[in-house]
Every structure is written in C-alpha cells, then in structure tokens.
Amino acid sequence: MSVSFRDIQQAAERIKPYIHHTPVLTNESLNRQVGVQVFLKCENLQKVGAFKFRGACNAVYSLSDEEAAHGVCTHSSGNHAQALALAAKMRGIPAYIVMPSNAPLVKKNAVAGYGGQITFCEPTLEARESTLDRVRLDTGANVVHPYNDERVIAGQGTAVLELLEDVPDLDVIIAPVGGGGLLSGTSIAATETKKGIRVIAGEPEMADDAFRSVKAGKIIPSTNPKSMADGLLSSLGQINFPIIQDRVEQIVTVSETGITEAMKFIWERAKIIIEPSAAVAVGVLWEKKIDLSGLKVGVILSGGNVDLEKLPWQP
C-alpha cells in the first residue's frame, strides 16, 4: 500500500481547520543571487515551526473516535514529537512521546509544553523501539512514525498543494530530504497536480544516504552523519523510498558551508528564521550545482526551530 494523490487531497481537507495556510514569500536579492525566480513556501511559519505539524495532524484526525481515545505515540526528539503532541492536544487525546534521556532540555520542555507525556529511555535505537513497543502495549495508543507512515506522507504533501494553488506556474520544486516524508508527499502532490513539473531534493553532503540509496537502487542506512542539518539525519523509510525513486528527478548534495551561507542570507534578506535543514533546500540554488537559470522554482522551507543562543555563523 502506498499513498495516492486522492489521499493528499483528503488530508488537505481534513487538516485545513487546524493548520496555517503559510505564506509564500519572494525576494529580489535572492533571485539575483541565484539566477532563478524563487518562491519560498514558509513552513517555518507553520504551527510548531515546521511542516511536521501537517503529517501529525493528518494522522491524528484520521483516527476513528474509538482509536483516538487511546491516544497516539511515537519516538522522536525533534519537530515530529512537538507536532504530534500539539495535534493530539487539539483533538483532546493523549500523546505518548518516547525520548532519549540525553535529549536537549529545550526539546523536552517544548514537548511537555504541548502536553506530551514523555517516557525517557537510553539513547539507542533499540531502547527507543522497545520502549515505544511497551508504551503502545500499555496504552493501546496508535503509533505515528515520523515519516514511514502513509498518513504522515499524505499530510506532508499538502504544503506543495497550497504552494501550487498560490503560484500555479512553477517549473521546479525543491524540498530537503531526511527520512523522506516531506519529499515523498511533495513529489506525489507536485507531479499529480502539474504534469512535467520537476521535483529536486537537497541533502547535506555530510548525510548523503538518500543520494547514495538512489544511486544504489536500495536503501543505504545513514551511519553516524555529522551535518548541522539535524532534521535530515535519518535513513530513508521503506514506504518513502520507492516513491522517491519514481518521482524525484535528482538529489543534490549541499556542503556545510553552503548550508550556513544560505541560512544567513535568508535571515538577512528575507527576514525569516529558518533552521539548517530548511537551508539545505535553498543551498541547492545557492551552490549552483545544477542549472535552473530563468526558471520559476518553489522551495519548501521546512522549519524554523533554532537555538538563538548558538548560531552557525558565530564563533
């Protein structure tokens, strides 16, 4: 079972009352700098500061009342944890979040602030999975994976539906890729909405497992990646990978310097806060490794959650 265009359209209807229809910004200095006409889809201005709220919301509101009564659960220390906690809170159901005990305090507080019930575990994948399993058995909660989940993929695809509604004549869409939830949903929604549109992914050079997976024709796990783009360190999901193989034109890798420069340029010129993972998508244009000159390019700015005390361009 995969995800259909109809699933994404239904997701859009379902989550509409709960999400922000985020603005699309343009910036002439950016256009001049990269030589294309850029349309920034500002999912950093989405609730919880990331597109992740779309997928979480779609999963939560897809449940029957009976299922929902048991709540939802996941393991995550990132934006997905906050997104699921808020979506559950809005529906009035519990969210059980498994987090590694060494997760930053700011992330624990954010999840707790949205009403998520946290269970801490050892910081290993095995511990996270076995702890999540126990939570699920204890509570009967519905597991919502951050990206390897059809409901989540359909939800993430709604961002580009909005973008193409606001700017129908785009030639290219660029999205970042980590586990592949945003990219797979985006690629279905974009190519089904507009025949011939090109979908390109940005990935950190220092965490280029998706790039290598597509080359190899099979999922190559991400091992010990070092990029500052901490939202893009996961391995591709089993559901996400074939969709990406099928619908994404290419994956372009971006250096850490490119990520920092693109991030700072967007802050300085567009006056919005984007996180390094979002800057990776801009970085594809910034580093000019592919020629898109003169085209109309939609870029999905995936999120804006950054520690303001510690910025990548500061010593």
Place this chain on the structure above:
Amino acid sequence: MSVSFRDIQQAAERIKPYIHHTPVLTNESLNRQVGVQVFLKCENLQKVGAFKFRGACNAVYSLSDEEAAHGVCTHSSGNHAQALALAAKMRGIPAYIVMPSNAPLVKKNAVAGYGGQITFCEPTLEARESTLDRVRLDTGANVVHPYNDERVIAGQGTAVLELLEDVPDLDVIIAPVGGGGLLSGTSIAATETKKGIRVIAGEPEMADDAFRSVKAGKIIPSTNPKSMADGLLSSLGQINFPIIQDRVEQIVTVSETGITEAMKFIWERAKIIIEPSAAVAVGVLWEKKIDLSGLKVGVILSGGNVDLEKLPWQP
C-alpha cells in the same frame, strides 16, 4: 495642509504594483503570553525590510515626470535612505542620499546597493541639512523627508489599510513612534476605516520624547536618546504631531529589557526577524502596562533590519 483619508487611499492605489502586500501572522503562544489576540502585520517582510518603502514609494510616484527627472534627495542613514534609493531605482530616476561620514559600512553598502548616490557630511544635524540643501540646489532633486512629509505619511498609512482589509474586526492598533510618520499615517487610516478603533503607540522609555510632547502639548525635542531601538530616536515632526494629538489614544513607554524580551520571543516563536524598533510595539503588550485583555490587537512590525553578528540577548 495635512493628510486626508483620501490621500491614503490614493497612495494605496499608487504604490500597489511596487510593494509587497505583507502577510498577517498569528501565534498562539504569543496570545497566551500577553492575554490578547494578536495579529502581526509583517512590514519586516516589506521590500528593504521596513514599512519605510511605502512612504518613499508614494513620494517618488507622486512626482510628475518633469519633477521626477531631477530625482529625489534626503538625509538619512537608516531604512528611509534604502527605501528612497530603491523606489527611485524602480522609477528609473536618481536618488541623492546625504549620510554622515561615520555611518556604519553596512548601511552605506545597502544604500549604494540600491543605486543611491551618496554624499557624505560631518555627523551633525547642521552639516546634514546644509549638505542636503546644496545637493538640492545642484541637482534640482525633490526633497523627501523621512516622516515630516504628507506624501510619506499617506504612504505609511497604507499598511494598516491592508491589515484592516485582512482582519476587519480589530479593536486596537499598536504602532511604534519615532518621528511619527508611521503613527500619524496609521492613526488616520485606522480611525477613518473603523469608527471607535483605538490607536496606541509604543515608545522606548529611553527615548520618550513623544510621550512627553503629548503631555506637554508641544513638541519636546529628543535629546541624546540611548535606546537600542535606533529607528525611534528622532524628534516628532511638525506635521505629524497634531495628527497624533488628535487621533492617538495614548503613548506607552517600554523598557530596554522589555524590548529585548519581546524581540527574542517573536524570533523564537513566530520565526520572523524583527528589529528592536518593531519589538517596541510588541513590548506594549509584553509589559502589560495597560489592560487590553481579550481584545483583538493589530501590531505593526515596522522592520527587520538587524546586524546578525550582534544580537541584544548575546554577551
């Protein structure tokens, strides 16, 4: 001669092709924090990163072709200089900008980047005025004052027209006050669009000349103000003051700590970059010196031009 509502409506028509209709953002954590329903009018996302572009654009496009051929001129080292340079560039006419020789390099570069022709002078008001006079006589350029100018006031008033078009049922509008260009335009546009709407100004405690002027019933010049809100250090203009006396309910002063806290909260939660002068308007709500609880409040975020290497919450 003052500014009529009709002038503002005409300005809106005139500048529409050149400006951004900026988005209005809402943020639930901000609402909870300050106890009112806030609508952020994002003029930090305006061209050149500030509302100043509206007034400059209206002045430039108000000129006849014959007048325009001689160009425009002003003395300013702030957002107005960039705004006037860009508006003139768009019309294809010269902009002559008088700047003090000690203006920060980043500001000189920004004006030059928009094609402004800079004349440097000693950093005194006398030198700036006499230099501007000479430039005007040499070139025949039309002087566009940053705020004490009817065309500029009418242009600045268009931001709140857009805001009330997007969110018609606001109870209160808050804008920052420096020279009074934004506040006077805003107060005319708001009170003429919606009878009974309350217009409140935010001003730094450390640069509270407008607050004292209204109390005294006459303009009290700003002397050596020390606030970090560097866009709000000017004295009120002769044209602006009576409009403010007539239409603004009250001026609320905001501490430097309040400015920093409000600024950081907006960056962290709303994911947009605002400058200290914009944070002053948020600071009115943040410091809760007046009771607006439960009301719908529009806040004009005046600009987003900040040195990213040096943030007020960093040591």
